[in-house]
Amino acid sequence: MVQLNPNNPLDGGKLTIADIAEALGVSKSTVSRSISGKGRISEDTRTKVLDFIAEHDYKPNQLARGLANSKTYNIGWIVPGDSDNDALPFFQRCMMGVEEIAAAFDYDILISLVFDNDLSGLQRVINNRKVDGIILARTLLDDPNVKCLLEGEIPFVVIGSTPEKGVIQIDNDHVAACKELTSILILKGIRKLAFICGNSNHVVNQSRLKGFMDGVEAGGVKPDNSNIYMDCDTDEDIERALDEALRNKVQCIVCADDHICYTVINNLNRDGISIPGDIKVASFYNSILLDRNQPPITSLQYDPKELGMTACRTLLDYIDGQPVNEKVMLSYEVMLKGSTL
Amino acid sequence: MVQLNPNNPLDGGKLTIADIAEALGVSKSTVSRSISGKGRISEDTRTKVLDFIAEHDYKPNQLARGLANSKTYNIGWIVPGDSDNDALPFFQRCMMGVEEIAAAFDYDILISLVFDNDLSGLQRVINNRKVDGIILARTLLDDPNVKCLLEGEIPFVVIGSTPEKGVIQIDNDHVAACKELTSILILKGIRKLAFICGNSNHVVNQSRLKGFMDGVEAGGVKPDNSNIYMDCDTDEDIERALDEALRNKVQCIVCADDHICYTVINNLNRDGISIPGDIKVASFYNSILLDRNQPPITSLQYDPKELGMTACRTLLDYIDGQPVNEKVMLSYEVMLKGSTL
DNA sequence: TTGAAAGCGCTAACAA
DNA sequence: TTGTTAGCGCTTTCAA
Numbered sequence: 001m002v003q004l005n006p007n008n009p010l011d012g013g014k015l016t017i018a019d020i021a022e023a024l025g026v027s028k029s030t031v032s033r034s035i036s037g038k039g040r041i042s043e044d045t046r047t048k049v050l051d052f053i054a055e056h057d058y059k060p061n062q063l064a065r066g067l068a069n070s071k072t073y074n075i076g077w078i079v080p081g082d083s084d085n086d087a088l089p090f091f092q093r094c095m096m097g098v099e100e101i102a103a104a105f106d107y108d109i110l111i112s113l114v115f116d117n118d119l120s121g122l123q124r125v126i127n128n129r130k131v132d133g134i135i136l137a138r139t140l141l142d143d144p145n146v147k148c149l150l151e152g153e154i155p156f157v158v159i160g161s162t163p164e165k166g167v168i169q170i171d172n173d174h175v176a177a178c179k180e181l182t183s184i185l186i187l188k189g190i191r192k193l194a195f196i197c198g199n200s201n202h203v204v205n206q207s208r209l210k211g212f213m214d215g216v217e218a219g220g221v222k223p224d225n226s227n228i229y230m231d232c233d234t235d236e237d238i239e240r241a242l243d244e245a246l247r248n249k250v251q252c253i254v255c256a257d258d259h260i261c262y263t264v265i266n267n268l269n270r271d272g273i274s275i276p277g278d279i280k281v282a283s284f285y286n287s288i289l290l291d292r293n294q295p296p297i298t299s300l301q302y303d304p305k306e307l308g309m310t311a312c313r314t315l316l317d318y319i320d321g322q323p324v325n326e327k328v329m330l331s332y333e334v335m336l337k338g339s340t341l
Numbered sequence: 342m343v344q345l346n347p348n349n350p351l352d353g354g355k356l357t358i359a360d361i362a363e364a365l366g367v368s369k370s371t372v373s374r375s376i377s378g379k380g381r382i383s384e385d386t387r388t389k390v391l392d393f394i395a396e397h398d399y400k401p402n403q404l405a406r407g408l409a410n411s412k413t414y415n416i417g418w419i420v421p422g423d424s425d426n427d428a429l430p431f432f433q434r435c436m437m438g439v440e441e442i443a444a445a446f447d448y449d450i451l452i453s454l455v456f457d458n459d460l461s462g463l464q465r466v467i468n469n470r471k472v473d474g475i476i477l478a479r480t481l482l483d484d485p486n487v488k489c490l491l492e493g494e495i496p497f498v499v500i501g502s503t504p505e506k507g508v509i510q511i512d513n514d515h516v517a518a519c520k521e522l523t524s525i526l527i528l529k530g531i532r533k534l535a536f537i538c539g540n541s542n543h544v545v546n547q548s549r550l551k552g553f554m555d556g557v558e559a560g561g562v563k564p565d566n567s568n569i570y571m572d573c574d575t576d577e578d579i580e581r582a583l584d585e586a587l588r589n590k591v592q593c594i595v596c597a598d599d600h601i602c603y604t605v606i607n608n609l610n611r612d613g614i615s616i617p618g619d620i621k622v623a624s625f626y627n628s629i630l631l632d633r634n635q636p637p638i639t640s641l642q643y644d645p646k647e648l649g650m651t652a653c654r655t656l657l658d659y660i661d662g663q664p665v666n667e668k669v670m671l672s673y674e675v676m677l678k679g680s681t682l
Numbered sequence: 683t684t685g686a687a688a689g690c691g692c693t694a695a696c697a698a
Numbered sequence: 699t700t701g702t703t704a705g706c707g708c709t710t711t712c713a714a
Contacts (some may be wrong), residue, residue: 001664002509014470018706038451039710042683059468063413064707067404067690074451074471081437085629087702089426096422099454103462108471110415111452113440121444127400129355129450130415168343235633269610270635288426292576295610323342336691357691368701373693380694383699405691406705 014056024052035060074110075102075315076131078122078145080138081113086259089287090304091137094159097308098135105316107132119148126152133315135159135308139169139203157315159307161203161327168318169327170311172302174207175214177332178284181300182215182254185282185340190252194245195226196238196264197256205230208256208284238263246273252280252340258287265293280340295338301334356399357500365393365406366554376401415451416443416656419463421479422454429643430628432478435500438649439476446657448473460489467493474656476500476649480510480544498656500648502544502668509659511652513643515545518673519625520559522641523595526623526681527560531593531657535568535586537579537605538597549625551599572667579604587614590678593621593681599628606634619682636679643673 017035021028026045033039034049045228052058066072077098079091086216099109112121121147125131132155136145139160146164149156185193195212197205209230216223225252227245229241238260245253255261261283268275275295277279286299310328318324362369367386374380375390392397407413418439420432440450451472453462463486466472473496477486480501487505490497498509526534535572536553550571557564568591570582579601586594596602602624609616616622616636624631627640651669659665 002507002667003658017709018707028708029686029710030684033684036709041685045683059470061408061707062469062471063408064690065405065709067402067408067692068707068709070690071470072404078454081440085430087604088429092429092433095452096454099422099452099462103465106465106469108466109452110420111440111450113437121440124444124447125449128403128414128447128449129400130403166343191539266633292607318343326343358693359691369692370694370702371700374700377693381699386699405694405706409691409693411706473688507699 005296014061014218015056017060019050020052020056020058024048032314043156072130072132073106074108074131075312076125076134077111078114078125078134078136079111081115081121083138086262086287089258090258090285092186093304094137094308094311097305098312099308100305101309101312101316107316108215110319114145117144119144122148124154129154133157133313133319135315141201141203141206155315155319157311157318159311161207163203168314168324170307170314171319171329172307172332173329174204174284174332175211177300177302178208178211179215179218180211181282181284181298181334182212182338183219184334185252185254185280185298186215186219186221187192188340190280190340191221191222191225192250192251193221193252193254194229194241194248195254195256196229196232196241196260197258198231199233200230205256206252211284212254229276232260235263239267242267246279248278252282255281255283257285258283258289259286261297261299262289265297269336275339276341282340286335291337293339295341298337298340299335300332301335303330306330347395355402356397360402361390361393361397361399365390413471413473414447415449415472416653417461417466417475418450418452419455419466419475419477419678420452422456422462424479427603427628427630428598431599431626434645434654435478435649438646438651439653440649441646442650442653442657448657455486458485460485463489464493467495470495474498474660476652476656481548482542482544482547484544487572496656496660498652498659500652502548504544509655509665510653511648512668512670513648513673514670515548515625515673516552516555516642518641518675519549520556521552522623522625522675523553523556525675525677526593526595526621526639527556527562529681531621531681532562533565533568533589533591534562534589534595535570535582535589536595536597537570537573537582537586537601539572539601540574541571546597552625553595573601576604580608583608587620591620593623596622596624597654598626599624599630602626602638602640603630606631606638616680617682627676632678634680636682639678639681640676641673642676644671647671 017028017031031049033041038042101226102109112125114121134156136158137160139162146162159170161169161171232238232241242264251266281298283297286301290297314324351681358369358372361372372390374382443450444666453466455462475497477499480499480503487503489616502510502512573579573582573641583605596605624638627642631638655665
């Protein structure tokens with residue numbers, strides 16, 4: 001059994017600003033000023049203090065600093081707790097972007113998972129007031145999280161888009177991207193496409209649907225609602241959609257995301273249906289999973305880390321009182337690969 | 342452009358304990374006591390205060406509370422930032438366990454990513470003292486993170502094992518688990534096995550290797566070092582190991598983890614080598630990926646969420662000054678599936 | 683350029 | 699049972 005040495009609490013033996021002041025025969029404010037650089041101070045005393053600090057490895061107490069000026073130096077990262085495994089890497093890369101920027105400004109990330117119909121995690125973060133701002137990693141069509149954030153008086157940005165007014169949004173231009181890819185497919189002579197999509201309550205899926213439809217229309221192909229499969233949330237849904245699309249003799253399966261595409265490929269492989277010989281496959285999201293497939297899958301490529309970095313930078317600016325754009329659209333890339341040859 | 346309303350800082354219009362005290366004509370300490378329940382207080386005043394609080398939606402400032410009693414009510418979750426996509430779900434599920442327990446005790450999770458040879462993230466967390474304790478999500482053989490934590494005077498537990506003394510460890514019994522699965526395979530008549538493993542600097546991989554060797558020995562099979570492939574960090578390494586194992590005519594490929602197993606299966610499928618007909622495959626870690634494979638893969642199963650929950654509970658106990666076990670071993674399950682029939 | 687003092691919002695001895 | 703007071707460690711006016 002191990003037990004914590006009781007005379008070793010967090011502040012145990014830790015230097016405070018008062019200790020430094022006393023040791024150096026100056027006042028606390030002098031020390032504070034030396035550290036922050038705010039207010040006038042002689043170069044002499046400043047270096048004297050700084051030297052002492054370096055030598056004695058003093059670390060300011062962020063809590064106290066926070067209390068004194070109503071800041072926490074934390075930002076909240078709100079991420080869906082029930083996203084499927086294939087979506088995890090996306091959020092993880094986003095978070096890495098957030099953390100990179102946050103760290104550069106000496107901010108830390110407080111994480112909270114939200115589940116469908118369970119706002120408690122988000123509410124905790126807001127209520128506890130341990131963050132200066134919040135980044136919501138994904139948006140829903142009628143998003144209770146966004147509503148909750150709008151009510152809580154706390155700066156926030158969302159990664160994704162939302163119909164809600166006055167929300168700072170960082171997103172890729174999914175509509176344009178999906179339209180472009182779809183158009184290209186049609187230009188290649190593919191006239192009959194199926195679109196298999198997940199949860200239609202996710203804004204991103206709505207955008208992808210719209211992009212797909214726009215692309216179909218722009219390509220002069222009559223939109224065919226019978227080959228649009230929304231809300232394929234389970235693998236069974238996806239398989240059912242795929243089966244029907246195959247029966248309908250579509251030439252290309254366009255998958256809204258990674259997970260769907262992975263499932264589609266798996267099924268086609270299992271049934272000995274060859275890509276792109278028998279049928280072509282494209283995806284509106286790229287992942288390593290798809291890229292290392294044989295053949296690699298034509299897809300759209302976004303930069304999730306960039307998304308996170310931009311979101312964090314924007315939030316920090318906003319917290320800082322600087323004006324920021326209500327909507328930032330990041331770019332995308334169309335990756336034509338072997339699956340649509 | 343959107344801009345933050347400047348008269349809406351974090352504390353803007355927020356009620357404080359002093360406001361409540363004044364409104365109710367009592368002292369601050371009475372209010373404080375009513376909330377915390379510490380110290381004696383009459384039921385009357387207590388409900389009076391609580392009612393007021395409920396009605397006016399008062400939320401205590403956790404920062405101030407923390408400063409007053411040297412606590413942050415945060416715990417740090419240190420997770421490798423460069424783990425491959427296949428490992429992400431494991432850490433994510435762990436974290437969900439951590440967060441579940443943490444939330445129950447009104448603790449929040451501060452996240453920090455660590456990369457190989459980059460301790461800055463961890464150091465920031467320690468230095469900023471914004472956490473009461475830390476959970477390290479993975480251990481290395483000669484782990485700089487553990488060393489760093491040992492120096493920083495902060496309670497911590499690791500998920501995984503470490504040779505370092507005096508470290509609180511929560512782990513599955515990988516050695517026993519891997520030994521058991523290996524023994525079973527041998528009992529089924531498989532005499533020639535290959536073991537393909539990742540980074541040998543990860544403690545878990547060392548344990549798996551040991552378990553495998555123990556199992557081989559217990560099964561009365563002469564250990565064959567030529568079919569042990571360590572440090573297969575890239576897909577190319579894995580493929581090379583697989584090729585050699587196939588040339589050596591092993592009967593079963595035992596994969597140390599998800600990612601390796603996934604790559605192995607992919608390669609076998611691509612080359613038309615059938616499982617379990619031509620060769621059998623087993624994995625020392627189960628994932629949905631492997632379970633939905635055709636055929637499903639024989640593997641070990643652990644409960645990552647349980648790992649996280651136990652780690653968090655242990656850490657909280659430890660922070661609380663209660664004695665805790667230096668090492669907690671969680672159980673495992675052997676899942677025999679079609680890949681080793 | 684520096685210091686004294688008040689205050690951030692809460693807790694916890696100590697008194698009453 | 700309640701109030702008074704001092705403090706947690708830092709920032710920031712205001713004076714000197």
